[in-house]
Amino acid sequence: MSLAHAHPGSTSGIQRTAYAAPRLSKSGILAVLAAHAALLGLAIHLDVLPSPVPMPALMVSLLPAATAAAQPTPSEPPPPRAKPTPATKPQPSRTLTTNAPSPATTSAPPEPPPAAPPAAPAAPAPVSPPRFDADYLKNPAPNYPPMSRRMGEEGKVLLRVFVDAGGRPTQIEIKSSSGSPRLDQAASEAVWRWQFVPARQGDEARAAWVVVPIVFTLKG
Numbered sequence: 001m002s003l004a005h006a007h008p009g010s011t012s013g014i015q016r017t018a019y020a021a022p023r024l025s026k027s028g029i030l031a032v033l034a035a036h037a038a039l040l041g042l043a044i045h046l047d048v049l050p051s052p053v054p055m056p057a058l059m060v061s062l063l064p065a066a067t068a069a070a071q072p073t074p075s076e077p078p079p080p081r082a083k084p085t086p087a088t089k090p091q092p093s094r095t096l097t098t099n100a101p102s103p104a105t106t107s108a109p110p111e112p113p114p115a116a117p118p119a120a121p122a123a124p125a126p127v128s129p130p131r132f133d134a135d136y137l138k139n140p141a142p143n144y145p146p147m148s149r150r151m152g153e154e155g156k157v158l159l160r161v162f163v164d165a166g167g168r169p170t171q172i173e174i175k176s177s178s179g180s181p182r183l184d185q186a187a188s189e190a191v192w193r194w195q196f197v198p199a200r201q202g203d204e205a206r207a208a209w210v211v212v213p214i215v216f217t218l219k220g
Contacts (some may be wrong), residue, residue: 019144055147057085063192072101089121124199125199125202127199127200129199129208130161130197130198130199131197131210132161132194132196132210134197137194137195137196139193139194140190142186142188142190142214144216147182148183148216149218153179153180153183153216154178154217154218155177155179155180155215155216156176156215156216157184157213158175158176159175159211159213159214160172160212161191161210162207162208162209163199163208164207165198165205166198167195167197167198168196169192169196172191172192178214180216186216187214187216191212194212
C-alpha cells in the first residue's frame with residue numbers, strides 16, 4: 001500500500017488518499033472454496049459440530065364452544081296467559097226430520113215415442129192364371145173313345161197343366177181321374193193340342209199352373 005501526498009500550491013487542490021484493494025485471481029478463489037469444503041467435511045466426519053438442541057414443544061389448546069355461550073343471553077318474556085273463556089250453557093238439541101218424497105210424487109221422465117215400424121215393401125202385383133176358355137182360341141173338344149161309348153163310360157177329369165209364357169202346355173198331370181183310363185187319356189191328348197192365354201203379372205207374361213176340367217157325358 002502507498003500513500004500519495006499533495007504538493008502545496010497545486011491548482012487541483014488537496015487530493016484524497018486512495019487505497020488500492022487487493023484483487024484475488026480466479027484460481028485463488030477456487031482454492032479458498034476447496035479448503036473450506038475440506039474443513040467442513042472433516043468436521044462432520046469427526047462429529048465436531050454440536051448436535052442440535054431439542055426445542056421445547058409448544059402446546060396450544062382451543063377453548064370449548066361452551067365458554068362462548070357463557071355470556072349472558074337476554075331472557076325471553078313469559079308467554080301471555082290465556083284468558084278463561086266463559087262456560088256456555090248446553091242447549092237442548094233439536095232433531096230435524098225430513099220426509100223423503102214418496103215414489104208417487106216423483107215424476108218419471110216421459111218415455112220416448114216408439115220408433116215407427118219400417119215401411120213394408122210394396123206388395124207384388126197379383127198373378128192372373130192362364131186361360132183356356134177364350135172363344136178366339138178355338139180349342140177342340142176331346143174325342144169320345146168309341147169303346148167308352150159302347151160301354152157307357154162317363155166321368156170328369158181334372159188335369160193340372162203347366163203353361164209357359166208363350167201359352168203352350170209343357171207339362172200335364174192328372175189331378176183327379178174320371179174312373180176310366182180311356183177317358184183320362186183322351187182328355188190329356190186333347191189338351192196337349194190346346195192354346196192358352198199365358199198367366200200375367202201386371203204387363204208381364206209369366207209361366208204358371210192351371211187346372212183344366214174335362215167332362216165326358218153321353219147325354220144330349
